[in-house]
Amino acid sequence: MEKYTPVMSFDEHVAEVYDGLAQRGDEMATVAFLERLASGGPALELAIGTGRIALPLSARGIRVDGIDFSPAMVAKLRAKPGGNQIAVTMGNFADLAVPGTYRLIYVVFNTLFNLLTQAEQVRCFENAAAHLTDDGSFVVEGAVPADWYRLRNNQYVDLEAVEVGSVRLDVARYDPVTQTLEETHVLLSSTGIQLNPIVTRYAWPSELDLMARIAGLRLKERWAGWSREPFTSTSSNCVSVYGH
Numbered sequence: 001m002e003k004y005t006p007v008m009s010f011d012e013h014v015a016e017v018y019d020g021l022a023q024r025g026d027e028m029a030t031v032a033f034l035e036r037l038a039s040g041g042p043a044l045e046l047a048i049g050t051g052r053i054a055l056p057l058s059a060r061g062i063r064v065d066g067i068d069f070s071p072a073m074v075a076k077l078r079a080k081p082g083g084n085q086i087a088v089t090m091g092n093f094a095d096l097a098v099p100g101t102y103r104l105i106y107v108v109f110n111t112l113f114n115l116l117t118q119a120e121q122v123r124c125f126e127n128a129a130a131h132l133t134d135d136g137s138f139v140v141e142g143a144v145p146a147d148w149y150r151l152r153n154n155q156y157v158d159l160e161a162v163e164v165g166s167v168r169l170d171v172a173r174y175d176p177v178t179q180t181l182e183e184t185h186v187l188l189s190s191t192g193i194q195l196n197p198i199v200t201r202y203a204w205p206s207e208l209d210l211m212a213r214i215a216g217l218r219l220k221e222r223w224a225g226w227s228r229e230p231f232t233s234t235s236s237n238c239v240s241v242y243g244h
């Protein structure tokens, strides 16, 4: 997508509606899963956003730090109860430019795939490994890209919402060579048209495991969801836990 830069996907407009948009999974189950692995903490969320996961995790007594590059998303976190107690480093989470080590580092809801090259994703694994305690866990949640290989002409239009005064569509094109999904959420309403582009680079679980090995980590657990559902050939989501 020409002229695309990742931060444009998380501007003020997106931050304003982010928490009210589609379900992003079972937050209670996510927090319970992460709390158990953190076993007292500290924890670091890569791409902390509006604090959807970090705030309830920190409310359970875990120190949670975060990294994000969007001032608009972090402003939403700050405006919530407890949001000022979380240390957030502004920058690219692939760099992990934070001091110290963590018992838990996690990146949820496909966000690893916001890094648009294999090299950048590997760099993220390497930097996570460097900031993980010896007994620590690096947790990655992301969709299995199987659906993108069943598309007609590598493209789709999905209906996301239909209301009396508006319709929201998801319009996308997949490139199996670069494993990149170029997507725009299109809101059509009586006040006009709003476009929210986002590009992601999907990786199969097996590719994630190789990235982990390059970083000196190994797969400890793999589940299809936060309630530890078994991961099978038909699973569409993947929660991977890596460690030294």
Ligand SMILES: C[S@@+](CC[C@H](N)C(=O)[O-])C[C@H]1O[C@@H](n2cnc3c(N)ncnc32)[C@H](O)[C@@H]1O
Residues within 6 Å of the ligand: 006, 010, 024, 046, 047, 048, 049, 050, 051, 052, 053, 067, 068, 069, 070, 073, 091, 092, 093, 094, 108, 109, 111, 114, 115
């Ligand atoms: C889909 S939101 C997820 C936020 C939060 N983790 C959650 O689950 O609700 C993605 C977040 O990743 C951030 N982000 C995307 N790419 C990033 C990058 N390379 N470095 C830092 N933050 C990034 C965005 O600003 C946004 O806050």
